[in-house]
Amino acid sequence: MTKLQTLRLSCAATALVAAGAVSADEVTFLCYQNGNECDVLGELAAGFEAETGHTVAMEVVGYEIVRDQLENQLQTDAAPDVARVTNLGGLNQYYLDLTPYVDADYMEASYGAVLPWYRAPGGEDTGIYGWPTELTVTGPYVNVTMFDDAGVDMPGTGATWDDWAAALGEVQETLGLDAALAMDRTAHRWAGPAFSYGAAFFNDAGEPILVDEGFRNYAETFVGWHESGLMPADGWPAGTGTAYRNAAPLFLDGSVAMHMSGSWMIGNYAENITNFEWRAVPAPCGPGGCGAMPGGAGIVAFESTDVPEAAAAFIEYLAREENAATFAAQTRSITAHQGLQASGVDYGDTDPAVAAALSTFAASIGESAESTPQAFTFQGYAKNFVIYGVVPDYITQVITGEMSMDDALAAIDADVAAQIAE
Secondary structure, three states: OOOOEEEEEEEHHHHHHHHOOEEEEEEEEEOOOOOOOHHHHHHHHHHHHHOOOOOEEEEEEHHHHHHHHHHHOOOOOOOOOOEEEOOOOOHHHOOOOOOOOOOHHHHHHHHHHHHHHHOOOOOOOOOOOOEEEEEEEEEEEEHHHHHHHHOOOOOOOEEEEHHHHHHHHHHHHHHHOOOEEEEEEHHHHHHHHHHOOOOEEEEOOOOOOOOOOOHHHHHHHHHHHOOOOOOOOOHHOOOOOOOOEOHHHHHHHOOOOOOEEHHHHHHHHHHHHOOEEEEEOOOOOOOOOOOOOOEEEEEEEEEEOOOOOHHHHHHHHHHHHHHHHHHHHHHEEEOOHHHHHOOOOOOOOOOOHHHHHHHHHHHHHHHHHOOOOOHHHHOOOOOHHHHHHHHHHHHHHHHHOOOHHHHHHHHHHHHHHHHHHH
């Protein structure tokens, strides 16, 4: 594993003497961050150490390490005790059930709406497997300055993807841009617009049925955006296989006027955009609704840990209402804590663009739950990472001319079915 940063947060010796504890454990913690999440968690971990006498050894890595390498580690003796993950249901077989170690009533009352995302499929699993650090939702960011410079009105709430594509095309032509719309290369970002076009993703029995009429319609539209030059050649077409490509650099440097990403980018853009006005806008709509892909990250412990009590205690400490509020405020994220959702999080002296973005994305979660509920089914589906891997591979091959649309869609269905069967 490539180690990018190791934080050893240790004031345990003093705490042990003060508390008279007879033993203390070290909890190894694999953490990734899009912005400052691990920095904030490190500060919270220091409080846990002082209170309990345990130590937390945090290793901060790139997201691709967690996504691509963690499961392999879990199959060996190299696994951490605790990790921050996004493949919530997909890693369930490795999780430590925290129920015997934590206040289960508190966890259910505070996070019960999303705890099922971590459980095994079938509806019989009632375990508690982690702390949902935040809720996320996909959606677009726009370069308002570009629209102003081009003299193009931005579509409003309820606008369709066709409306946005037309407006972005005008901006592109007027300003002489090489492209206007960029999207991260992952089926997670692709899914929201697909839901908008009517893709169901699942049948009534909860089985994947990716290629229906709505899925095909969006796939054809998406490829068409590349053929027309609306989307950049150094985006999806520059990747191969399951490779993830973050389109944020294209938005940051002014190459495109819209970035289809999600709420986790708020802090990054607030900190790093200084030369133009940016804004998060509601998820565009289509015949199937206004689709946005909900999700989030969570901190989980693994059955392979030698320190289950300490690992569970660390997670329970982070999940406290005051600590969840601190995390949300300092990371500028949407809390998963239901009490804080009702009372509100004090984000302090927040940049107006940040406050507006948080409000926009929070509203998108509710809109998606109502108009495209399959998004929540997809998020909780234990094998969703199979779909995440398969879709970009074949859709990219259509964009680059290596496959026909019919062949690619047939291959997507066959490949997903084969991998799920495994």
